[in-house]
Amino acid sequence: MKEKKDPKILEKRRRILRGIGIRLLLVLLFIAMAYGANNRLEVTEYTYESDQLAYAFDGFRVVQLSDLHNKEFPKDNAPLLRAIRDQHPDIIVMTGDMVDASNHTNIDAALHSMKQISEIAPCYYVTGNHEHYLSKDQLEPFLEQIAEYGITVLNNETAEIAAPNGQTFALIGMDDNSLQANILKTLADESDNEFQLLLAHEPQFLEDSYAPAGVDLVLSGHAHGGQFRIPFLHKGLLSPDQGFFPKYTQGCFRSGDTTMYISRGLGNSAFPLRLFNHPEVVSITFRVVK
Numbered sequence: 001m002k003e004k005k006d007p008k009i010l011e012k013r014r015r016i017l018r019g020i021g022i023r024l025l026l027v028l029l030f031i032a033m034a035y036g037a038n039n040r041l042e043v044t045e046y047t048y049e050s051d052q053l054a055y056a057f058d059g060f061r062v063v064q065l066s067d068l069h070n071k072e073f074p075k076d077n078a079p080l081l082r083a084i085r086d087q088h089p090d091i092i093v094m095t096g097d098m099v100d101a102s103n104h105t106n107i108d109a110a111l112h113s114m115k116q117i118s119e120i121a122p123c124y125y126v127t128g129n130h131e132h133y134l135s136k137d138q139l140e141p142f143l144e145q146i147a148e149y150g151i152t153v154l155n156n157e158t159a160e161i162a163a164p165n166g167q168t169f170a171l172i173g174m175d176d177n178s179l180q181a182n183i184l185k186t187l188a189d190e191s192d193n194e195f196q197l198l199l200a201h202e203p204q205f206l207e208d209s210y211a212p213a214g215v216d217l218v219l220s221g222h223a224h225g226g227q228f229r230i231p232f233l234h235k236g237l238l239s240p241d242q243g244f245f246p247k248y249t250q251g252c253f254r255s256g257d258t259t260m261y262i263s264r265g266l267g268n269s270a271f272p273l274r275l276f277n278h279p280e281v282v283s284i285t286f287r288v289v290k
């Protein structure tokens with residue numbers, strides 16, 4: 001004869017199973033959200049108007065990539081490469097920390113991604129703090145290798161970007177260790193170009209260094225959007241060198257006649273998770289207004 005179970009025990013078991021099910025669902029939801037937050041790319045498009053740019057650069061497009069930190073996107077970087085190609089960039093600029101010297105030490109992953117990116121459009125690159133965390137024996141071969149891919153390394157140097165009609169603008173690239181040094185002002189003063197675009201990894205020197213140098217536009221990264229974006233407040237939580245609730249984490253800033261766009265970057269460093277803060281490709285289209 002079958003023993004009849006106590007309804008109270010059955011109800012208790014059901015409640016335990018329901019609790020386990022809900023917790024499991026929440027864990028799966030969090031994993032899915034975290035995966036999406038770290039891998040679903042956002043492309044942010046800006047139109048930058050200037051009366052300093054030569055007419056030939058009306059419609060010129062710059063795609064900015066930053067803070068890859070050796071990250072590889074799924075399926076051999078397919079979403080990243082597609083996002084870049086879809087913008088039809090005239091040039092691609094990489095504003096540092098493409099490698100990572102903390103947790104994700106696979107430099108070959110960064111090299112592979114940078115080779116793929118270099119096949120899309122002419123590329124220009126400056127170092128971030130993480131490149132300088134590498135040993136000399138790691139950094140020098142890395143820089144030589146990306147130069148072999150055709151990526152122009154700007155180490156306190158200025159490149160002239162030329163349009164087919166010969167008009168130019170200055171692209172100044174600063175090494176991350178020199179962002180506050182007088183050399184930026186010297187480079188800006190030496191350039192004959194009316195329009196100067198600066199690549200500088202760290203955004204927090206806008207008012208003290210970049211704007212006083214007189215450059216027109218700055219592209220920067222470093223802050224990873226503040227790692228966690230706080231919903232509704234439109235603020236980041238934490239950034240290296242700026243602490244909690246940092247000022248410079250993403251978007252557009254102005255100081256005097258200088259405009260700065262900050263990328264939230266593509267990867268993570270020591271802390272492996274972003275929240276409400278998708279990896280970002282920045283695309284800037286120039287408009288000439290005279």
Ligand SMILES: [Fe+2]
Nearest residue numbers: 067097222269
């Ligand atoms: Fe970074």
